[in-house]
Amino acid sequence: MKKTLLVISLLLVIMLQTGCWSRTELNELAIAVGLGIDKVGEQYELTVQIVDPSQVSSQGSSKGFTPVVLYSSKGKSLPEAVGRLATEVPRKIYFAHLWIVVLSEEVAKKEGIGYILDFLSRAHEFRNDFYFGISRESTAKQLLGILSALERIPANKMFQSLSIAQRDWSPVSAMHLDEMLDEMMLDGKNLVLNGFRIEGDINKGSSIKNLESTTNRTKIKLSSLGAFKGDKLVGWLNESESRGYTNITNKLKRTVLVVACEGDGTVSFDVIRSKTKIELLNDRGGKLAFKVSMLTEADIASAECTIDLNDQNVLNDLETLGANQIKEHSSSAIKKAKKLGTDIFGFGEVVRRSRPAYWQTIKHDWYDIFPTIQVEITPVLKIRRLGAIGESTLNDIK
Structure with a gap:
């Protein structure tokens, strides 16, 4: 993880030393690694997971502080919610190193993902190499708040789980933004996305104490595959059915x-x-x-x-x-x-x-x-x- 952040920092430093008049200094950026999308009433609630560099580094970490910070905002549209984040986040949010986008089960079923994909593919701040997931029986905000022991950054934990499980365990299908757009453009094929489920006490999982126990911890686990019809989630496959699908x-x-x-x-x-x-x-x-x-x-x-x-x-x-x-x-x-x-x-x-x-x-x-x-x-x-x-x-x- 330290190597990943070092590479990110070096790349940013190189970019910022090009003499561009509109440059942003490194200490003015908030690096977003996870994005959650929920619906509250008639508004979208956007949750962004920001890395706290001082807590990820073993030299600078302080006991009792979490390695990431969550910020949330609401808006009638996703661009409005992103813009409103500026009232809470004290730095400019940098989305180019996003690892995971999580949609709540409610949003995937009722609202669909067509509008969300349109927003993410239009916004120049986002790349297309992050994974998608669906939070089952919890909100996307709650899922992004669960801390993991081996991977200190929850978004990276979900990204790595999808990458490794897709390679070694068949009931998993990890998809990037461009792959999802390609599948949705096909006339005779529908989309499938992986689900995530929280196992344990949600409130305890967001506390730093969740990293201090070897057992009975709250965990993020890969769930089964969600089947879509058009751009809306219509149901879930169990493990056997997910194996058959892959x-x-x-x-x-x-x-x-x-x-x-x-x-x-x-x-x-x-x-x-x-x-x-x-x-x-x-x-x-x-x-x-x-x-x-x-x-x-x-x-x-x-x-x-x-x-x-x-x-x-x-x-x-x-x-x-x-x-x-x-x-x-x-x-x-x-x-x-x-x-x-x-x-x-x-x-x-x-x-x-x-x-x-x-x-x-x-x-x-x-x-x-x-x-x-x-x-x-x-x-x-x-x-x-x-x-x-x-x-x-x-x-x-x-």
């Missing part, structure tokens, strides 16, 4: 699958890569039909049952069990999306690419057509490595 949409990078052995015990797969292809088939009984082909490669991570992994028949059975679980996750995700009436997978986009003239005749009715489509899921799982041993060590335990 698999179908080729966003799965790495994860763990656990299958039951015959009798007692389980075998865990470390999924190392996965590739999915969606094809449009001939109409079946007047309904659109698709084929979803999946190829997943995995290593054996653990075997908690008495099986011989050197036996090819055993491996074949395990591959079938793993493929069946992938199919179950994918089927449950499609079922949930049909129930919500939103095509988060891009089946409509497949129709548009494959049969553009036909798509023009149905695109305005796609939300009515999507729940009726037929999807054939054909997963294949290949075991690549068994680890350092073949037979399970449980076979030798008497």
Whole structure:
């Protein structure tokens, strides 16, 4: 974290030494790393998380002071709320190093995110490499106020959680501003964003004492994926459905699958890569039909049952069990999306690419057509490595 702030400071110093007449001195800036958007009555409430450099540095930190400060303001529009922050923040707010924008669940459901994306993409103060998240069962302001032990800056904690979990754990989908705009511009695909949930006492989580305990701390945890229809949140996927979503949409990078052995015990797969292809088939009984082909490669991570992994028949059975679980996750995700009436997978986009003239005749009715489509899921799982041993060590335990 110290290195990050040092780089930021050096860049700013270089920029400020160019001799520009409109320069702003470093000690006149307030570096914003998190932004929260709530709705209070008819007004937007904007919360900005500002870094306190003296508390982030180990040399200058003082016990009892938090590493960040929150400032909030209200306005009928977001630009008005940003402007009104000047009445509270004693420095010019610098938004170019923003890490996370958090929207409350209420705003995402009732107001939608179209206006928010328009504001963020128009304002020249913002870059487009920050992540988005939705605060579940709390306000965005409350979420930004929860302090984290390992990452002292809450916005950085959420940014890092999204980055790492997307790489190592499949039910996560992290998106930047430009990626969200691209997806929202597609005719036959809807947006999905990650949720965050506060675990523990919200009031205690915003106190410096939250960093002084090894257990029972209030934490920010990644929640499941939120599905959108147009620009509004319409529902949530559970963990299994979220796994299916990332698999179908080729966003799965790495994860763990656990299958039951015959009798007692389980075998865990470390999924190392996965590739999915969606094809449009001939109409079946007047309904659109698709084929979803999946190829997943995995290593054996653990075997908690008495099986011989050197036996090819055993491996074949395990591959079938793993493929069946992938199919179950994918089927449950499609079922949930049909129930919500939103095509988060891009089946409509497949129709548009494959049969553009036909798509023009149905695109305005796609939300009515999507729940009726037929999807054939054909997963294949290949075991690549068994680890350092073949037979399970449980076979030798008497």
